[in-house]
Amino acid sequence: MVLALITLVTLVFYFLKIASVSADNRRSAAVFEQSLRASIDQFEYLPALLARNEKIIAHLRSAYSESTLDDLTTNNELAFSARRSGADIVYVLRPDGRVTAASNYQDKIGSFVGHNYGFRPYFARVMATGERQFYFAKGMTTGIPGFFISSPVRVDDRIIGVVVVKLELASLLDSWESSHDRVLVSDANGVIILASDSQWLYRLLAPLPIRKLNQVYRERQFPEENHELLFQPDPFLSMLPTGGADYWKVDGKTWLVDHFPVNGTDWTLHHVVSHRQILLPTLACFFIVSLLGCFWYLLMRERQKKAVYSAKVRQTEIRRREDLQRLIDHIHIGVLVFDGEGCITSMNDYAENLLLAGASFNENGVANVVDLLRLKSLDGLDSYLVDLQRTPQYFETWTRIGESPVPVMFALARVDYDNSEHYLMTLINIVRRKRAEEQLVKLNASLASTVDERTRELKVAQQELLQKSKAAALGNMAATIVHELSQPLAAINSSVAAIEGKVKRENWSGAMESAARLKPLGSKMRDVIQLLKSFSYDDSNHIGLLDVATLIQQMLDLHHDQWQERGIQIELIDRLVAPANRVNMSAIKFDLAVSNLLKNAMEALEKTASPRIRVELSATASHIQLVVEDNGGGLDDAVMEHLFSPWFTTKEVGKGVGLGLSIVYEIVQQQHGDIHAENISHDGAETGARFTLQLPLAVP
Ligand code: ADP
Numbered sequence: 001m002v003l004a005l006i007t008l009v010t011l012v013f014y015f016l017k018i019a020s021v022s023a024d025n026r027r028s029a030a031v032f033e034q035s036l037r038a039s040i041d042q043f044e045y046l047p048a049l050l051a052r053n054e055k056i057i058a059h060l061r062s063a064y065s066e067s068t069l070d071d072l073t074t075n076n077e078l079a080f081s082a083r084r085s086g087a088d089i090v091y092v093l094r095p096d097g098r099v100t101a102a103s104n105y106q107d108k109i110g111s112f113v114g115h116n117y118g119f120r121p122y123f124a125r126v127m128a129t130g131e132r133q134f135y136f137a138k139g140m141t142t143g144i145p146g147f148f149i150s151s152p153v154r155v156d157d158r159i160i161g162v163v164v165v166k167l168e169l170a171s172l173l174d175s176w177e178s179s180h181d182r183v184l185v186s187d188a189n190g191v192i193i194l195a196s197d198s199q200w201l202y203r204l205l206a207p208l209p210i211r212k213l214n215q216v217y218r219e220r221q222f223p224e225e226n227h228e229l230l231f232q233p234d235p236f237l238s239m240l241p242t243g244g245a246d247y248w249k250v251d252g253k254t255w256l257v258d259h260f261p262v263n264g265t266d267w268t269l270h271h272v273v274s275h276r277q278i279l280l281p282t283l284a285c286f287f288i289v290s291l292l293g294c295f296w297y298l299l300m301r302e303r304q305k306k307a308v309y310s311a312k313v314r315q316t317e318i319r320r321r322e323d324l325q326r327l328i329d330h331i332h333i334g335v336l337v338f339d340g341e342g343c344i345t346s347m348n349d350y351a352e353n354l355l356l357a358g359a360s361f362n363e364n365g366v367a368n369v370v371d372l373l374r375l376k377s378l379d380g381l382d383s384y385l386v387d388l389q390r391t392p393q394y395f396e397t398w399t400r401i402g403e404s405p406v407p408v409m410f411a412l413a414r415v416d417y418d419n420s421e422h423y424l425m426t427l428i429n430i431v432r433r434k435r436a437e438e439q440l441v442k443l444n445a446s447l448a449s450t451v452d453e454r455t456r457e458l459k460v461a462q463q464e465l466l467q468k469s470k471a472a473a474l475g476n477m478a479a480t481i482v483h484e485l486s487q488p489l490a491a492i493n494s495s496v497a498a499i500e501g502k503v504k505r506e507n508w509s510g511a512m513e514s515a516a517r518l519k520p521l522g523s524k525m526r527d528v529i530q531l532l533k534s535f536s537y538d539d540s541n542h543i544g545l546l547d548v549a550t551l552i553q554q555m556l557d558l559h560h561d562q563w564q565e566r567g568i569q570i571e572l573i574d575r576l577v578a579p580a581n582r583v584n585m586s587a588i589k590f591d592l593a594v595s596n597l598l599k600n601a602m603e604a605l606e607k608t609a610s611p612r613i614r615v616e617l618s619a620t621a622s623h624i625q626l627v628v629e630d631n632g633g634g635l636d637d638a639v640m641e642h643l644f645s646p647w648f649t650t651k652e653v654g655k656g657v658g659l660g661l662s663i664v665y666e667i668v669q670q671q672h673g674d675i676h677a678e679n680i681s682h683d684g685a686e687t688g689a690r691f692t693l694q695l696p697l698a699v700p
Pocket of ligand 1: 634
């Protein structure tokens with residue numbers, strides 16, 4: 001397509017160029033023709049004028065006399081005439097064709113005088129017809145071509161000679177040669193007689209019939225010229241329409257030739273232009289057009305590519321939108337758009353089914369979101385939006401499908417739709433969720449009642465267990481009391497029996513020892529009873545604010561000798577700061593709890609090489625914390641398990657009753673505090689036990 005266009009434009013340019021060159025040719029050909037005609041016309045009168053010249057007539061009258069060829073008067077007359085008129089050579093021939101006088105008589109080599117030109121048509125035809133003749137030929141004597149005009153010289157209607165004017169047209173040819181146009185003139189035979197390029201002279205435009213050629217040779221019109229054909233027609237270019245012009249191929253070059261007849265002659269003027277003059281601009285045009293064509297083609301292709309790409313993008317976008325639309329239509333979420341008045345402008349199938357099944361329309365037949373979703377008004381919408389911007393939120397309302405209300409949940413966003421501000425609402429049917437919620441509530445209620453029931457059952461079971469453990473504990477306690485008291489009782493009984501025996505026998509020796517043995521047995525029993533009393537002791541009257549650090553310091557001071565005796569190193573670290581240094585409880589119980597911990601630590605240290613006890617006091621925001629640490633080897637796992645159980649002891653009979661820690665535990669529980677035990681290691685090698693006791697701080 002582009003190629004065809006380039007070819008068409010180039011061809012059009014080519015033919016326009018030919019037309020323009022032909023028009024130029026016509027104009028310059030007219031000028032050349034006029035100059036040729038003027039060059040000849042100005043001498044047309046001269047032969048006839050000289051034919052009436054008295055001197056020439058007189059000369060011809062005696063043309064056959066001896067002295068005729070030396071007639072200086074006539075020769076000078078002719079030379080003068082030639083000089084004055086500008087003719088090249090003027091000469092006179094007598095009826096036998098011999099030149100008797102000539103303007104160039106002085107030219108030693110080229111003088112016409114004495115030559116016979118009777119064979120020349122310009123002479124013979126004048127003699128035969130008596131009329132003026134025009135003729136072009138190459139000079140026999142000079143070899144210079146020229147135009148000959150001849151007129152008869154008459155005396156009483158008798159032709160006594162012929163006057164000939166030869167025009168060599170040198171200045172005309174000079175002007176033609178200097179012109180950049182190429183011009184040539186052919187005669188009736190198609191022989192080139194005038195040419196701006198001398199190489200083309202006397203060549204033929206078309207093959208000359210043999211008869212005509214013989215005539216040319218006979219008349220010696222162009223002596224020594226063999227009249228080759230000037231050109232071959234260009235078979236390809238000849239087919240092109242050129243408006244009368246021809247293509248000549250001369251010596252390998254191609255020329256465009258226009259032909260113009262020369263008025264008043266049988267000659268033709270040929271205006272010749274090199275084909276390159278047309279071809280080069282045409283080629284330039286071809287290249288420019290090709291470049292433009294290529295540029296245009298590339299531009300078009302780029303545009304086409306872009307168009308294809310945009311179409312693809314559009315197609316993809318359309319497909320994407322369709323997919324999205326399909327998705328929106330089939331999604332199980334309602335999507336709808338409404339304007340500031342609440343009028344729905346667009347909605348998907350889900351929303352339509354959900355809202356419009358039992359919808360009411362306003363007077364314009366437009367569904368309004370306020371009615372459909374039972375909103376109070378549109379005024380609240382912006383507050384939904386504000387909430388949405390903070391955190392995406394859903395709001396609950398309800399709509400109607402037929403007669404039944406359907407709970408729905410919606411979220412709202414402001415969007416640009418149809419070039420104006422609209423609201424985009426996403427809507428979810430939450431009927432199933434609501435049902436599930438209701439079921440959950442019911443389930444919760446039944447669960448709560450089950451839990452209550454189970455709790456009740458548990459309490460009963462606990463109660464039963466408590467009764468059982470109380471009974472078991474009572475049994476345990478009874479056994480221990482029996483054990484703890486029966487041993488000293490037996491010893492007391494035996495001592496009393498021994499004393500009774502001594503009394504009866506009045507043998508007092510050893511009575512004091514027996515009585516003395518009774519005392520420790522009594523104190524042992526008192527100890528046991530003392531311990532048991534702490535379980536039942538009502539100390540409500542002794543509750544007061546206790547300065548913990550002072551009390552402990554007093555306790556440590558009281559037992560100072562004991563520690564010293566056993567080589568135990570006691571350290572008290574007091575981090576308490578008033579007023580957070582007091583607890584509100586019974587001093588006896590506090591004393592009992594702390595002294596039990598200290599007693600256990602002390603007993604655990606019996607076999608320790610360098611026994612140490614560390615007591616540390618500190619406070620949290622709500623509690624006072626008391627830590628008792630020792631390096632007595634720590635607690636076994638089995639011990640740890642039953643540590644705070646009553647009657648649990650690892651000590652040998654008579655040493656421990658297993659109530660110490662259970663009493664501490666009981667006291668701590670009564671105070672709403674906490675106690676726990678752990679093992680620690682001292683300096684990475686020794687191990688020990690740490691008891692941490694927490695009691696609530698007294699509220700000032
Ligand atoms: P008891 O001292 O009469 O045995 P406790 O209730 O005071 O009764 O202690 C129970 C058991 O806990 C002890 O027998 C002992 O084995 C263990 N125990 C208590 N304190 C310590 C301690 N500081 N170091 C090692 N063992 C301890």
